[in-house]
Amino acid sequence: MSVPVLTFFNNKGGVGKTSLVFHLAWMFSEIGKRVVAIDLDPQANLTSAFLAEDDLEALWDGDGPANTGRTVYQCVRPLTEVGDILPPHSQRISSRLHLVPGDLGLASFEDFLSQEWPHALDSGSLYRPFRILSAFWQVAQQAAEQNGAELILADVGPNLGAINRSALLATDHVVIPLAADLFSLQGLRNLGPTLRKWRADWHKRLDNWPEPTFPLPAGTMGPLGYILMQHGERLSRPVKAYKKWADRIPQTYQQMISGGPRDLTLGPAAEDCLARLKHYRSLVPMALEVRKPIFHLTAADGAIGNHAYAVKDAWSDFKALAVAILSRIEPKTGAGHR
Numbered sequence: 001m002s003v004p005v006l007t008f009f010n011n012k013g014g015v016g017k018t019s020l021v022f023h024l025a026w027m028f029s030e031i032g033k034r035v036v037a038i039d040l041d042p043q044a045n046l047t048s049a050f051l052a053e054d055d056l057e058a059l060w061d062g063d064g065p066a067n068t069g070r071t072v073y074q075c076v077r078p079l080t081e082v083g084d085i086l087p088p089h090s091q092r093i094s095s096r097l098h099l100v101p102g103d104l105g106l107a108s109f110e111d112f113l114s115q116e117w118p119h120a121l122d123s124g125s126l127y128r129p130f131r132i133l134s135a136f137w138q139v140a141q142q143a144a145e146q147n148g149a150e151l152i153l154a155d156v157g158p159n160l161g162a163i164n165r166s167a168l169l170a171t172d173h174v175v176i177p178l179a180a181d182l183f184s185l186q187g188l189r190n191l192g193p194t195l196r197k198w199r200a201d202w203h204k205r206l207d208n209w210p211e212p213t214f215p216l217p218a219g220t221m222g223p224l225g226y227i228l229m230q231h232g233e234r235l236s237r238p239v240k241a242y243k244k245w246a247d248r249i250p251q252t253y254q255q256m257i258s259g260g261p262r263d264l265t266l267g268p269a270a271e272d273c274l275a276r277l278k279h280y281r282s283l284v285p286m287a288l289e290v291r292k293p294i295f296h297l298t299a300a301d302g303a304i305g306n307h308a309y310a311v312k313d314a315w316s317d318f319k320a321l322a323v324a325i326l327s328r329i330e331p332k333t334g335a336g337h338r
């Protein structure tokens with residue numbers, strides 16, 4: 001059995017994907033889940049949220065333990081020559097949370113993935129094309145196995161290129177962060193057809209290799225719901241403008257997912273919204289400074305007075321969101337998490 005992969009996706013940048021993965025990875029681990037976070041964005045923002053600059057430099061420039069990869073790219077790079085995937089040497093963030101770090105070098109894998117895509121439909125040997133196209137999934141699963149993780153969270157960049165296609169075909173559940181604006185709505189409209197096409201194309205490839213010699217991802221990419229991110233709201237913007245876009249989201253989301261396989265246990269349309277996340281204001285720079293989630297800030301970090309109350313609220317907000325996500329991934333047991 002493979003470990004479920006949850007990807008936060010939307011082809012609009014700056015919506016809050018990376019912040020969500022960072023906070024939810026921490027929160028899932030707080031409520032007792034063992035988690036692997038994997039940074040599949042060549043910008044590596046998730047990695048720099050978790051690790052200090054000196055540690056990053058050592059990861060990117062130095063040598064890791066022999067025959068392991070310390071970043072996603074180091075794990076998959078041998079595929080570009082004659083080698084195979086290297087086992088990941090993930091970073092321990094806490095007892096229940098591990099990170100497979102990102103790497104700016106990953107950008108150079110994009111063209112390679114693109115070239116390999118048609119080869120999975122060839123009639124010759126299919127080992128290498130499938131090894132390459134499923135490489136992110138293989139690395140994520142190996143990291144999960146090494147650390148006994150029950151859940152994998154993936155962060156990706158804001159585009160519809162070959163790296164993200166490979167990230168998404170490695171994905172079981174997609175969560176879509178949105179802002180109430182034109183760009184997010186437009187992004188959401190592109191997302192549905194793209195996910196459906198990637199899913200169908202991957203299934204065509206799977207059909208072409210009836211007896212694979214290693215496990216492959218199913219390419220489910222099932223939409224789990226959206227999260228309305230409110231931090232992008234400009235204070236000067238009239239409430240009416242916000243409402244106009246916010247009101248359109250439920251229907252646009254429904255159109256986006258219709259036509260794709262949908263988990264029938266999800267219930268009526270109103271439940272497509274997993275959460276509305278507020279603007280955490282000055283807690284955000286405070287948390288970035290110490291590389292902690294905002295709900296871990298203490299008085300020593302500067303979270304005193306009203307900030308201390310806001311930290312408690314953030315804890316409840318993210319806990320509710322994590323529980324809501326779990327209850328959709330594991331409908332029978334999700335409600336029982338402490």
Ligand SMILES: Nc1ncnc2c1ncn2[C@@H]1O[C@H](COP(=O)(O)OP(=O)(O)O)[C@@H](O)[C@H]1O
Nearest residue numbers: 013014015016017018019231278279280281284
């Ligand atoms: N809930 C929030 N409250 C305040 N600021 C936020 C919130 N979520 C994200 N941000 C800020 O918004 C910016 C973009 O977020 P990021 O997670 O990097 O987006 P993406 O990964 O989608 O590009 C960052 O500066 C981040 O700190």
Ligand SMILES: [Mg+2]
Nearest residue numbers: 017018041045
């Ligand atoms: Mg990001």
